[in-house]
Amino acid sequence: MHFVDAKGILSATNGMNLFRGCTHGCIYCDSRSTCYHMDHVFEDIEVKQNAPGLLEAALKSKRKKCMIGTGSMSDPYLHLEKELKMTRRCLELIHHYEFGVAIQTKSDLILRDLDLLRSIHKKAKCVVQITLTTADEELCKIIEPNVCTTKRRAEVLNILRDEGIPTIVWLSPILPFINDTEENIRGILDICIEAKVKGIICFGMGVTLREGDREYFYRKLDESFPGMKQKYIHTFGNQYEVTSPNQKKLMDIFYDTCEKHGIMSDAEQCFAYLHDFPERFEQLSFLIHK
Numbered sequence: 001m002h003f004v005d006a007k008g009i010l011s012a013t014n015g016m017n018l019f020r021g022c023t024h025g026c027i028y029c030d031s032r033s034t035c036y037h038m039d040h041v042f043e044d045i046e047v048k049q050n051a052p053g054l055l056e057a058a059l060k061s062k063r064k065k066c067m068i069g070t071g072s073m074s075d076p077y078l079h080l081e082k083e084l085k086m087t088r089r090c091l092e093l094i095h096h097y098e099f100g101v102a103i104q105t106k107s108d109l110i111l112r113d114l115d116l117l118r119s120i121h122k123k124a125k126c127v128v129q130i131t132l133t134t135a136d137e138e139l140c141k142i143i144e145p146n147v148c149t150t151k152r153r154a155e156v157l158n159i160l161r162d163e164g165i166p167t168i169v170w171l172s173p174i175l176p177f178i179n180d181t182e183e184n185i186r187g188i189l190d191i192c193i194e195a196k197v198k199g200i201i202c203f204g205m206g207v208t209l210r211e212g213d214r215e216y217f218y219r220k221l222d223e224s225f226p227g228m229k230q231k232y233i234h235t236f237g238n239q240y241e242v243t244s245p246n247q248k249k250l251m252d253i254f255y256d257t258c259e260k261h262g263i264m265s266d267a268e269q270c271f272a273y274l275h276d277f278p279e280r281f282e283q284l285s286f287l288i289h290k
Contacts, residue, residue: 004049016055017048017071017072018070020048021041026147027143032212059094066099067276068101075106076103092116101125102126106144129170133174136187137149168200169188169201172203174206174250176207181246185250185254199263199269199270200254200258200263205243206241
């Protein structure tokens with residue numbers, strides 16, 4: 001890892017990324033794409049060492065409470081977070097200034113901060129987002145090799161359910177000819193049903209590939225799925241959106257299951273929920289500090 005001083009920390013939509021790069025090793029990671037102009041080795045994590053100070057200044061200056069998002073480009077619970085505690089320091093600030101948080105991860109390290117997540121949700125609102133791609137444990141170890149497997153992520157979802165903390169699952173990506181089966185989709189949906197997730201974000205049964213990401217993905221296909229790269233090239237050419245031939249059948253299963261169990265399945269509705277800061281907490285905070 002290496003350390004830098006960032007110029008700012010919050011985006012226009014109040015999202016933040018404390019790190020650049022990742023050590024989870026997921027074979028399909030879009031963040032490897034060259035369009036993001038990362039000028040260092042992807043696994044050599046760039047740590048924005050002044051992020052807590054920048055975040056505190058930003059929260060102090062905001063006139064209205066809102067949800068703070070993190071995890072869209074780089075997981076806030078990378079391996080180095082166990083020692084750095086950068087994410088925890090930022091959660092402490094979010095809690096102190098009574099903002100909400102929407103946090104996205106694949107790691108069970110998030111449970112270390114369960115005390116803070118619980119307190120944030122009592123004061124304002126906390127939503128945890130977990131990515132699930134396969135119900136097959138052995139396949140998970142191949143396509144997401146350096147992070148906890150689906151079974152453990154399901155346990156995390158259930159713990160959060162029991163704590164009363166709402167969750168959103170990202171059902172993405174679904175890799176054609178690898179995990180685009182009815183058995184897999186139903187397996188993931190069963191996990192979501194048991195965990196009583198609030199919603200599932202799914203943009204379709206497929207994966208996106210572009211320069212930087214595609215080359216790494218194909219290299220990993222050659223290592224673990226001999227002949228699969230050639231099948232992708234023959235079927236999809238150089239397409240950005242790589243959609244499963246089983247798209248319609250699997251999406252029908254997805255929508256029908258979500259409707260049956262009262263799970264939000266519209267991505268825009270899920271995003272609106274993630275960004276919505278409860279008005280009652282804003283009013284309560286005003287009265288307390290008046």
